[in-house]
Amino acid sequence: MITGATSGLGRLAAVELARRGYRVGAVARSRDRAAALVDGLRAVTDAPVDVFHADLSLIREARRAGEEIAAYYPRVDVLVNNAGLHAFAQRVTAEGFAEMTAVNYLSPFVLTEALREKLGASAPARIVNVASEASRRAKAIAPAEDLRRTDAHTRRESMSRYGLTKLMTIMWTQELARRLEPGLTTVNCCDPGFNATGLGRDLPGSAALQRVLNTLRIGDPRTGAGIIVRLATDPSLAGTSGGYLSVRDARRLPCPEPGRSPVAQRELWEETVALLAAHAAG
Secondary structure (H helix, E strand, C coil), X not given: CEECCCCHHHHHHHHHHHHCXXXXXXXXXXXXXXXXXXXXXXXXXXXXXXXXXXXXCCHHHHHHHHHHHHHHCCCCCEXXXXXXXXXXXCCECCCCCEHHHHXXXXXXXXXXXXXXXXXXXXXXXXXXXXXXXXXXXXXXXXXXXXXXXXXXXXXXXXXXXXXHHHHHHHHHHHHHHHHCCCXXXXXXXXXXXXXXXXXXXXXXXXXXXXXXXXXXXXXXXXXXXXXXXXXXXXXXXXXXXXXXXXXXXXXXXXXXXXXXXXXXXXXXXXXHHHHHHHHHHC
């Protein structure tokens, strides 16, 4: 299963996984883009291609998609949480969360929890979370406040806000690794490097900039997709869990300092669970 597979890194990773013989399921918001993805995958595989439609800016839809996936498949070998968003201005979802926080952190958390039992029953299974070097832009984290933060931000400030959601991704990955049954499911995250994809599509002129970067072969997304596929499939990484791995030779990276301690990671986990429980009850 892979999210964010209709474009960029996710699409390249999905195609490569299909080429390697995996049956690919995708969570997608746009039906047109999902149909194009299916066509692209069918060009490289005879295996069925499955699409589960959900808007991952909404927690309830992430939970519903996870429940549908768990009910549909007899087993799930790999879950790739790849969908991501860099919003250059604040947008608040209908559920009251900052859209970047919802898409980049809360929905992957919810989707993973919905599939956690199925993954464990499919052992050995893997979870791959796509983080970012931008996590280093987050100089501090206060989980209770940051999870709920919806105040406006400028384009310049958006990088640190984006980085904070990716720091949360790394922290969550490492805390989840401590909570999973050893030998059944591994979870790792990666820094896919700089990629000229549609992530910053809200930025004026981004399409033209992307064409220039592609022409110059700067930020080739095939490199970023490669580390995702490697974490999902490489036998040498079968026993690795709780890692934050670099696009450069899968080198292990430290979690940026504000979120490095197990105490901070546990606090984020507990605040996330409390927030989601309150949201479900409300």
